[in-house]
Amino acid sequence: MKPGLHIVQGPPASGKTRLALAWALEVLGRRGRVFWVGLPHQRAYVYRLLSEEGAFLGLEFLSFQALYYRVLAEAGWLKPLLPGAGRVALVGEALRRAGEGPVAPGEARLFARAIAELKRYGISPFALPKEGEAGRLRRVYRLYERLKAGSLDYDDFRHRALKAPLRLFPWPDLVVVDGFREVGPLDLRFLRRLSERVPVLLTLEVLPEGCTPHRVLEARPVARRVFRLANPVEEARYLLRALKRALAPKALGGEGLAPEDVLVVAPPERIGGLMLLKDEYGLPLEDGRERALAETEEGERVFALLNPFPTGRDLLALGFSALGRKALRLGLAGEEALRALAEREGLEAEWEAFLRLRTPGPDLEAWAEAALEALGVEAKEVFLSRFRMALRVDRGEPLAWWRSLLLDEVLPPEVGRGVAVLPPLRATGVRARRAYVLEWVAGRYTLGEREDYFLLEDLREQGLLKGLPRRLRGLDPLFLEELSTRGEEVVLLYPEAGPGGPVEPLAAGERPEALPPASRLEALPQAPFRPAHPTSPASPPHVEALRRYLECPFRAYLERYPLRDGEESPWRALPSPVDLGALGGLFADGRVGPWLRAHGAHLQGLRLYVLWPGRRYRLRLDGVRWEGRAVHLYRLLGEGAEPDLSPKRRWTEWLALKALLQREDVEAVHLWAWPWLGRPRPVGKGVYRKGDALPALKEVEPLLEKALRSWGAFPPRPGPHCHACGLADLCRKEEE
Numbered sequence: 193m194k195p196g197l198h199i200v201q202g203p204p205a206s207g208k209t210r211l212a213l214a215w216a217l218e219v220l221g222r223r224g225r226v227f228w229v230g231l232p233h234q235r236a237y238v239y240r241l242l243s244e245e246g247a248f249l250g251l252e253f254l255s256f257q258a259l260y261y262r263v264l265a266e267a268g269w270l271k272p273l274l275p276g277a278g279r280v281a282l283v284g285e286a287l288r289r290a291g292e293g294p295v296a297p298g299e300a301r302l303f304a305r306a307i308a309e310l311k312r313y314g315i316s317p318f319a320l321p322k323e324g325e326a327g328r329l330r331r332v333y334r335l336y337e338r339l340k341a342g343s344l345d346y347d348d349f350r351h352r353a354l355k356a357p358l359r360l361f362p363w364p365d366l367v368v369v370d371g372f373r374e375v376g377p378l379d380l381r382f383l384r385r386l387s388e389r390v391p392v393l394l395t396l397e398v399l400p401e402g403c404t405p406h407r408v409l410e411a412r413p414v415a416r417r418v419f420r421l422a423n424p425v426e427e428a429r430y431l432l433r434a435l436k437r438a439l440a441p442k443a444l445g446g447e448g449l450a451p452e453d454v455l456v457v458a459p460p461e462r463i464g465g466l467m468l469l470k471d472e473y474g475l476p477l478e479d480g481r482e483r484a485l486a487e488t489e490e491g492e493r494v495f496a497l498l499n500p501f502p503t504g505r506d507l508l509a510l511g512f513s514a515l516g517r518k519a520l521r522l523g524l525a526g527e528e529a530l531r532a533l534a535e536r537e538g539l540e541a542e543w544e545a546f547l548r549l550r551t552p553g554p555d556l557e558a559w560a561e562a563a564l565e566a567l568g569v570e571a572k573e574v575f576l577s578r579f580r581m582a583l584r585v586d587r588g589e590p591l592a593w594w595r596s597l598l599l600d601e602v603l604p605p606e607v608g609r610g611v612a613v614l615p616p617l618r619a620t621g622v623r624a625r626r627a628y629v630l631e632w633v634a635g636r637y638t639l640g641e642r643e644d645y646f647l648l649e650d651l652r653e654q655g656l657l658k659g660l661p662r663r664l665r666g667l668d669p670l671f672l673e674e675l676s677t678r679g680e681e682v683v684l685l686y687p688e689a690g691p692g693g694p695v696e697p698l699a700a701g702e703r704p705e706a707l708p709p710a711s712r713l714e715a716l717p718q719a720p721f722r723p724a725h726p727t728s729p730a731s732p733p734h735v736e737a738l739r740r741y742l743e744c745p746f747r748a749y750l751e752r753y754p755l756r757d758g759e760e761s762p763w764r765a766l767p768s769p770v771d772l773g774a775l776g777g778l779f780a781d782g783r784v785g786p787w788l789r790a791h792g793a794h795l796q797g798l799r800l801y802v803l804w805p806g807r808r809y810r811l812r813l814d815g816v817r818w819e820g821r822a823v824h825l826y827r828l829l830g831e832g833a834e835p836d837l838s839p840k841r842r843w844t845e846w847l848a849l850k851a852l853l854q855r856e857d858v859e860a861v862h863l864w865a866w867p868w869l870g871r872p873r874p875v876g877k878g879v880y881r882k883g884d885a886l887p888a889l890k891e892v893e894p895l896l897e898k899a900l901r902s903w904g905a906f907p908p909r910p911g912p913h914c915h916a917c918g919l920a921d922l923c924r925k926e927e928e
Contacts, residue, residue, distance in 0.1 A: 193219070193366065197387040200395045202409030204670070205623070205677035208395035211409070212370045213241055215393055216251060224365035226251045229259055230621060232604060233480075234371050237622040240452060256379060260349040267356040272343040277600040279345050280304045281581035284593065286335035288585065290328075295585065297596030306646050307333050309660070311347035314378050319656035320647075329646045350378050358389060367392045371621030373670070374398040377659060397670060414677045418632065418684045418701030427687045428466060429714075431456070431628055432473045434683070435611060436710035438626065439475070451476055451611045455624035455678055459631055460615040467613070471724050473711045476610030480618050483605065485578070486598035489730065490569045497550050497563060498595040501526045510567070511751060512546050514918050515539045548764075556583060556590065565803060568733040616671075619678050627679030632686040634696040637675055638668050672698065725907040735809045738899040739843050741906075743913045746923045749906035762868045763814075763828045768800035787869050794864075794872055798826070804848065808900060811844050815866070821859040823852050826866050827875070835865035837875050839891040845875075846888045847896070853882050 193215075202208050216226045228238055228251055235253045242248055254262070264270050274282065284300035306329055310317075317333035320326050344352070367390055369375070369383065380400055383392050399405060421427040438454055440446020456477075458466065463481055470477040486495045496506035504520030507513075507530070515534055519525075524533055534543035549566060553559040560579045564572045578601065582593035614622075616637050641664050643649055652660045676682055686697045709715035726749050732738050741748040767774065772792055779785040788795065797817055804811040815826030825845055827837055836842050845863060852858045861880045866872040877884065908923035 193391045195387055195390055196392070197384055198391065198393050198406040199399070199403055200393065200407045200409065201397070201399050201405040202395070203397060203411045204674040205414055206409040206411050208409060209238075209241070209370055209621075209623075211407075212368045212393055212395055213245075215366060216242075216368055217245055217248070219366045220248050220250050222365075224250060225362060227259065227364040227367045228253045229256060229367065229369045230371040231255070233618050234621045238370075257346060257349060260353040260382075262360065263353045263356055263358065264349060266359040266361060269352055269356045270344075274340060274343045274345040275601065276346070277578055277597040278343075278581055279308070280600050281585050281593070281597060282339050283307065283332065283336055284585040286332045286339055289335055289339075290331050297593055300585075301596075301600070302645065303329060303332050306644065307336060308345075308347060309644075311345075312350070312376055312378065313659050313661070314351070315657065315659060321651070325646050326651065350382070354378065354382055354385070358386065364390055366390065369394045372396060373620070373667075373674075375400065397674075398667075414679075415681045416676065416684060416699075417682070418686075418697075418699045419704040420697065420701040421685060421687050421704075422689070424462075424631070424687045424690055427630065427685050428462070428469065430704060430707065431630065431685060432466070432469055432475060433707040433710040433714075434628065435475055435477075436473055437707060439611070449625065451609060453625040454611045455619070455622070455627040456611060456613040457616060457619045457627060457629045457675055457678060458613055459636055462630055463613050463615065472713055476608075478605070478608035478610040478612050480605055480612045480614035482602045482618070484599045485574065485601040485603060486595070488603065489728075490567070490571065490575075491598055493567045494564070494569065494575055495595065495598065497567065498591050500592070502530060502546075502550075507546065508750075510546065510549065512542050513750065515542045515546070517919070517922070552591070556587070560594075570731075616675055620674055622678070624679045626681045626683070628683045628685065629675060629678070630685055632676075632684040632698050632701075634698055637672055639671050641665060641667065725905060727905050729904065732809045732900070732903055735811055735843050735847060735896070738809060738896060738903065741899045741903060742895060743911065744909045744917070745902070745906040746908035747913075747917055747919060750919060750922070761828060761830060763800060766795075766798075766800060768798075768802075770795045770798040770800070772796050783869060791871065794824070794826075794866075800828070809896075811848050813844065813848055815864075821857060822862065823858055823860075824862045824864060825849065825852075826864045826872065829865060829867040829870075831868040831870070833867050835873070835875060837863075837865060837888075839888045839895075843892050843896065846886065846892050849880055850886060850889055853880060853884075 200208055200211060212228075216228065219226050230238060230253065232255050238253055242251060261270075280297070280300050283304040284295050284297065287295045287300060287303065310320075310333065317330045317337070320330035320333070322330060367383075367386060369392065372395075374396055375383070375394070377400070380403075383394060386392055419430070421430055435454065435456070437445075438447045438449045439451065440448070442448040456466075460481055463479060466477060467479050485491045493509055496502070496509040499506050503525045504516045504518070504522075507516030507519060510516075515530065515537070518537060518539075519530055519533055522533070524530060531543060534540050549563060557576070557579065560576060561572065564575055569575060575598070578597040579590065579594050581597055582590040585593050644652075644663055647657065647660065649662055649664060651657055652662055676684060684699065684701065686701060687695065689695060725746070728749065732741075737748050737751070740751065765778065772788065772795060775788060779788060794817070799816045800814070802813045802816050804813060813825060814828040815824075817824040817826070825848060827835065827842070827845055829835070837845055839846065849861050849863060852861050859881065862878065863875045863880065864872040865875050876888070880886070914921075
């Protein structure tokens, strides 16, 4: 196979991928090496197609970005990467420096998208007009490039790869580029350059201007069925029953299809509802939507903290359950309403703790790190890096920017082994034996073609901007054809009417045959459906969460995020480590001052609420003070509280005691219980040395191992502890 660019053109489902697969298998059969360049979400699909042909070696799947990265790495031209959120932040800074006044994140995102498009087509800022909104874009574009010096955004990789020496090692014997509707001019130039050394097979639906195809494929027939249902609810129920029958074994009256043989395409806003129903129907549905960093389990907590109008749901997510449930039932939102509710219900302490958690201190970065730690966020650096970007844009009001930048970072969905439920854009380039498409109605599936805000259609045909494509190209029919051919057999579903009234279908359908019940709720309406108990792969945030887990796993699940112990403690008034010389205001207090002077020897240098990470769990020590090779551990209590260091009520200090006595730099550990404004009292023996017996651990360690083995499933476990639970019987069904 000689070097050159071989372009194969064909409509959707015309066999382009199968042709590319045949070329690749021929090279792999000769022990050659193949680079397969496609969309990132195609990786699993391509590897599955290859595995159906048997074992193979030598094929590597790459995105265009990864291929450019490889070229620059081999040439030694790499620089630090500027991610998508970083581009928005840098554009925001450019807008501020351009004298645009206060900059909103949405405005920066609009400019960032326009700059990305210009760079993708090789248009410099000097090609833009100097007047009007295009002139603003020109100025911001130039400033952005200056501020970005020393790093590369995603489009810079494309530009530099066109100039970098090609030193791929080892060289591939074939490069396949498949799954794209069309490619841009810079990508095409790079492929032409690469084809001078190796054969490049490029499959496309839309042929670039001035190119001659090596081969043109014709559309292949696809078996399509169109069904109409009364409304979206009936449509979703029919889909789930059909999936249940398709996946059921033939011995049980099903069709025996494997999960990877079935594909569902649905509008993004419908996918969440299908995910809620999958447990009821017992279906292995996989959510194929991309998620922003703010939509992860940890990101939702951070997002709740940053909400400018906090709600009861936010309070619950942050662990303030009493106030959160009352606000959620009343539908209240905003600080003013929540403050009034807290005052009326006597929950001022919980409200003040919430305000302390979300109010920035003088050292903004230290506050952000402390807040993430309090929320139990393990991947702190990912969130802190976005906070530093927000500080760079607007140091006076960084929280709105932090919130926005968490939405700009998109995470790919995890690859599962179930039935993929994909939004339309992620369904392109992949196929299955059978595909179901929801809401096959006019206007539901569209590429959203519209004129650009900065550069209207007539400007895109003038001067140096002729390289930019028109925005209104009429590609929606091709997109609809692509979605309706995602399987060898395609079932198109649509509701006759929705919440807004009757809808217009894209193709007339018939009423489907009735399918048998596929869930307990449908088959046994007298037996109410009970959802499965919650599960979570997250590791235990704190050893005391493990102790509470043995009492009630469900309560531990709802309280697992924040390390609540001590959050509202009066000890929070002291800095960590304690410096008596900096406590002038407290010394003047009539009650606190004499107490500080009486116990200065214990207080000086005391570190409060120290987090001690471990391999399987974390400890948070209330108070730690070192004296040479001796360590003082303090259990800090509220005013007048009694010690609670029995193995049934507290594990942290006993586990820390064992770990400290195993260190070579520790000779003795002093264990204290210390109530606020009281005196420290020794616990147990008071002083423990190496070799001393620790009877409490004989009771703690078996319970700890039991909790660690069971952690992950969280069923409710009623008992006497329910009387002290603040979750208001959330785990029980309300009768009224």
